[in-house]
Amino acid sequence: MQTVVDGAKTPEEWCAMLRQQGAHVSARTLRAKARETGQYLSLGRAMLLNPKHLAVLLQPEADVVPLEGAAMIELVTGEELAQSLGYSGANNAFRGWCSQMRITPVPGRRGFYDPKLVRARLDEAQGLVRQDMTSPTKESFVAIRRARRGKN
Structure with missing residues (x-):
């Protein structure tokens, strides 16, 4: 019993x-x-x-809210990126192409790339860039800060 x-x-x-x-x-x-x-x-x-x-x-809590920024951060390794772009690996040809496209590893994380940067550079190379991304802001940084804070 x-x-x-x-x-x-x-x-x-x-x-x-x-x-x-x-x-x-x-x-x-x-x-x-x-x-x-x-x-x-x-x-x-x-x-x-x-x-x-x-x-x-020990069951996961259903009401746990993931961190806003940290949950969305995803990096890809150089090997994964090279394979997805048709290269045999992260070799000199791949690194040369990345340099030409201005795709750089994440600072402080050698060999890891930001997929958003890669997507932006590929869109730029294909002429798919939105108008607001291509034209630099004409306002000074002080004017932008004042607008953000609601000051004239």
């Missing part, structure tokens, strides 16, 4: 087991999440979690 406490362990014991599998979670975090969701057994001050509780606690 199974009881509710079969397989139940303290948060510290679960953390030790998770640490062995490569997941570093503190007992304090596990306790806080258990209290927040109500997924625990307690008697006095003692807290126990059974495997069902832990499974619920």
Whole structure:
């Protein structure tokens, strides 16, 4: 006959087991999440979690909102870009073509390229550039800042 406490362990014991599998979670975090969701057994001050509780606690949260900027950043490696453009790899011919097209790696990330820059340069080479991108702004930076801040 199974009881509710079969397989139940303290948060510290679960953390030790998770640490062995490569997941570093503190007992304090596990306790806080258990209290927040109500997924625990307690008697006095003692807290126990059974495997069902832990499974619920480790599920991804549905209401987690991804970061605006970081979630959208995608880079491609030089090898991936070269393959997609028909080159056998990131060789001298590919690097020469990138130089000619003004496609540069992301600063500080050698060998990684921004797909948006690549798309913009390819559009530019094919004459698909929008009018607002080709004409430089005629306003000074001070005028742009004043307009942004709503000052005259």
